[in-house]
Amino acid sequence: xxxxxxxxxxxxxxxxxxxxxxxxxxxxxxxxxxxxxxxxxxxxxxxxxxxxxxxxxxxxxxxxxxxxxxxxxxxxxxxxxxxxxxxxxxxxxxxxxxxxxxxxxxxxxx
Amino acid sequence: xxxxxxxxxxxxxxxxxxxxxxxxxxxxxxxxxxxxxxxxxxxxxxxxxxxxxxxxxxxxxxxxxxxxxxxxxxxxxxxxxxxxxxxxxxxxxxxxxxxxxxxxxxxxxxxx
Numbered sequence: 124x125x126x127x128x129x130x131x132x133x134x135x136x137x138x139x140x141x142x143x144x145x146x147x148x149x150x151x152x153x154x155x156x157x158x159x160x161x162x163x164x165x166x167x168x169x170x171x172x173x174x175x176x177x178x179x180x181x182x183x184x185x186x187x188x189x190x191x192x193x194x195x196x197x198x199x200x201x202x203x204x205x206x207x208x209x210x211x212x213x214x215x216x217x218x219x220x221x222x223x224x225x226x227x228x229x230x231x232x233x
Numbered sequence: 234x235x236x237x238x239x240x241x242x243x244x245x246x247x248x249x250x251x252x253x254x255x256x257x258x259x260x261x262x263x264x265x266x267x268x269x270x271x272x273x274x275x276x277x278x279x280x281x282x283x284x285x286x287x288x289x290x291x292x293x294x295x296x297x298x299x300x301x302x303x304x305x306x307x308x309x310x311x312x313x314x315x316x317x318x319x320x321x322x323x324x325x326x327x328x329x330x331x332x333x334x335x336x337x338x339x340x341x342x343x344x345x
């Protein structure tokens with residue numbers, strides 16, 4: 124996933140908001156995704172956004188999409204210790220492949 | 234309902250040996266994928282399959298072979314393992330060409 128870039132680490136205090144950023148490459152991507160990986164486990168889908176949308180909100184999660192800059196962000200409101208994990212953005216390449224970013228490790232401290 | 238099962242979960246092997254990682258799904262999803270996860274690289278797609286007997290290369294296919302004779306199985310073979318193939322391997326499925334990927338728990342492979 125070198126073509127989909129994320130910062131490697133983010134550390135936030137419990138109760139604060141977290142913002143995880145991602146830049147992608149394929150302007151024709153139909154869907155963009157956020158996945159969460161907890162220690163020792165596989166990835167699970169958190170949320171996704173269709174490419175014709177600018178924003179999607181789902182409870183504590185807000186996804187912002189800037190197609191011009193090919194920039195995707197995930198905001199987690201009121202971050203909890205249970206949110207500590209690795210977060211991956213992913214873009215759909217063509218119609219069937221999903222390419223993942225490098226992952227951002229979120230650490231939440233009390 | 235097990236969903237996706239990967240085996241073995243842990244494997245240690247030596248350089249030059251052949252290794253096969255198994256992936257089995259109970260859903261009959263048409264798409265199956267193999268990714269490897271390495272620190273600093275995230276998840277990289279090795280191979281994927283849109284249906285039985287249809288496979289295609291991903292980002293890093295060299296040194297790997299796949300087959301899909303049955304919809305539910307998608308084995309990944311390292312024909313002659315190298316140290317650079319030490320990694321955690323994830324199998325995933327998807328029902329159609331878009332939508333959610335469902336991941337297995339991963340297979341940790343160490344090549345000595």
